[in-house]
Amino acid sequence: MSSTPSSVENSGEQNAIAVTGHEPGAAGQEPVLSVRHLRVEFPTRHGTLVALDDVSFDIAPGEVLGVVGESGAGKSMTGNAVIRLLEPPGRIAEGEVHLSGRRIDDLPEERFVPLRGRHIGMIFQDPLTSLNPLFSVGDQLIETIRTHLPMNEREAREEALKLLREVGIPAPENRLDSYPHQFSGGMRQRVVIALALAARPEFIIADEPTTALDVSVQAQILALLKRLCADHGTAVMLVTHDMGVIAETADRVAVMYAGRLIEIGPVDEVVRNPQHPYTKGLMASIPGIEKRLERLYQIEGSMPRLAAIPAGCAFNPRCPHAQERCRVQRPDLMPAEGSLAACWLHDPVDPLPPRRGEAGEEMAHVR
Template sequence: MTEHNNTSPVLDVHDLHIEFDTRHGALKAIDGISLQIAPGEILGVVGESGAGKSLTGTAITGLLESPGRISGGEIRLEGQRIDNLSQDELRRLRGRRIGAIFQDPLTSLNPLYTVGRQLIETIRTHLPMNRAQARQRAIELLAEVGLPAPETRIDQYPHQFSGGMRQRVVIALALCADPKLVIADEPTTALDVSVQAQIITVLKRLCREHGTAVMLVTHDMGVIAEAADRVAVMYAGRLVEVGPVADVIKHAKHPYTQGLMNSIPTILHDVERLEQIEGSMPRLTAIPEGCAFNPRCPHAFERCRVERPDLIAVDEGAAACWLVEEGATPPPQARATADTLVDHHD
């Protein structure tokens, strides 16, 4: 793992394990994840559904629900260990130092209260302000996230907003106490494609302005390419690759990341059919010996089936693949998809 800049990270997750207690014993959902996010940095976390992306985010905000539990490792926020805090201490942390953005803006807001009321109550929970001051701040926040006529819209109910506008309100709610870190869990997935880019732009701009670091959980490589500084790729509860966004997209080291890149459709290249990664991610109950990806990996060899690789530093990033350690040149990518993605958005 590379240390980003020389400043101490906002978020430092070290060897995090999450288990689900079931009748048949504990299920390992997250199996030793370590990652850091520097102040103001946007870390994209990608992977298939069920890889553990959202779960990691949930654990960081302390909202993991029974039967899920953190079974090992530590989470540090600005150097302070937070995974062992009490419920009430965690509660004070949420919204104040860690903001959260959820996937579906249509269901994230309480339908019975005006957006203003929801903003004001959040602001007043965390900041010493009276009602008028909080209202003023709420209006400013709504203006910041690009909501037209915030003075009137503040008194409207969520159903009077479109999906994109609601997600802007959600962003305002996440940022209303100026947290140092925002966990954005699939913030654009539920939105129209035309709105996705706007939301990403707003999120990116605000976090730059406020110096907020973001953990951007998504399965959309386009969003990552557009917004993230670094990328962490997850597979079956582990990190398989971490690195600067351009490196990962253009020169993916791990065969799984390469597969992800190849499966992105593009109109610039006329292909007969989309590339896909054969097979599917293993269930938590049946994670194979060795590298979890080996049954689907086109380059798997003997060692992959018996020994599990950890992240191995290479260039500016790291990949959990024996190919990397053997110094084997990563196989060429099938298409130029990755290049177009980066060129297009940078």
């Protein structure tokens, strides 16, 4: 099922150059997390589904990379592949994952498990999945701290109190012995953040951390996450479907579509001046609070199922600019203004002429 080695090698090579060469922000510093040509496959009885195809990105210390996309785009899959929580029969078929310069995707399971918690903190959408309902919050924090750091009970308790204070739990002395169900949704997510930070990991993966929360609480949690990670120099991979969350929190954004990374760049560039036609359409389809439009821009059709990803650029059937080449040849990430976009419009050698007068263009500019 895997493609010819040569073709992947080639596209990979270009990609690697592109990502490390042109990507603003990531250059210079040694990245905490480095993902190269990641490919995840799901063997099914109807054939092998490619859930992630040639995904590469870096995250620098203290940086928040927002991974955004619609359901089925592969954003959560990317996170799950990095922390090896792919649902069977999913598996990493190709590619490498490096954490602080050390390759981790080929580690045997028993050596990978200790990385979670110690080097990789995890925050999920539902705080209750990360907290054990049978133990008090303090016990869970203390246990995590003592598992990963050389501390005795008393020191660990002090550390737990410090963490709870840091994540903004009022009167932490009184809450240390409370159980998860005694906290409100927002407070629970704060506890999860404390737990994720407990062992001072260099990398945190936050998968839809605020989706289950009300807007007012969401803002609090995002601000907290952002501040703490900046203070600790923790790299964050923030997976979400919400462009607003990304715009508020991320330093850089990676946009995914049908299991591929189609645009990556600094948040201001991607949000205000998107380069890939899909990102453009996506941004234009979000109702804004500042300006009211009579109609929202709509991208016709829907994301392809994994079993039916079109040849060439996966977005071509929905793209207003699509031409013959887009239906045949898959574009790699190419420099496009301040970011990188996988679109032939930005081919440095032979750029495809954009179609004029497309609604998407105009409406994207109106915003």
